Amino acid sequence: MIYAYRCRSCGLAFDSNTRDDPYPCHVCGGLIKRDYSTVQLSTPTFKPHFNHAVGQYVSNTRQFSDALKVTSDMNSEATGMDHHYVRVDPGDVPRPDTATEAFEVRSKFIRDNNINERTL
Numbered sequence: 001m002i003y004a005y006r007c008r009s010c011g012l013a014f015d016s017n018t019r020d021d022p023y024p025c026h027v028c029g030g031l032i033k034r035d036y037s038t039v040q041l042s043t044p045t046f047k048p049h050f051n052h053a054v055g056q057y058v059s060n061t062r063q064f065s066d067a068l069k070v071t072s073d074m075n076s077e078a079t080g081m082d083h084h085y086v087r088v089d090p091g092d093v094p095r096p097d098t099a100t101e102a103f104e105v106r107s108k109f110i111r112d113n114n115i116n117e118r119t120l
Contacts, residue, residue, distance in 0.1 A: 006035040050104040057107045 006013045009030025025032050048059040054067035109115075 004035040005032050007032050048108070050107045057104070057111045 002015050002017055003019055004013065004015055007025040007028065007030045010025060010028040012025055012027050013035060019034075023032050024030070046061045046064070048057070050057045051064060051067070054064070054071045056067055058064040058067060
């Protein structure tokens with residue numbers, strides 16, 4: 001892991017693979033501290049995709065979570081058993097083959113153009 005450091009006196013910035021702080025700056029002798037201003041905490045980007053578990057194209061995390069809950073509830077009612085779907089992020093799934101990719105493109109086209117799929 002790489003850690004960012006900055007001198008409180010002269011502003012010298014550098015990276016290190018150790019977590020040794022504080023210690024004196026080798027340029028001015030000032031105090032070196034970890035620089036947390038460069039740390040970026042964020043959630044991974046959701047990639048729109050056709051999700052086979054919910055049977056529809058999902059474009060954001062909220063839509064996917066809602067569709068997953070609805071599908072889980074419908075399956076529980078239909079079978080009389082509790083089915084719990086586990087969310088899988090698209091980044092964890094292997095790259096789709098060309099048939100799956102074509103199906104996703106078709107589904108997105110249908111959704112984006114408000115086409116009734118049953119009339120196709």
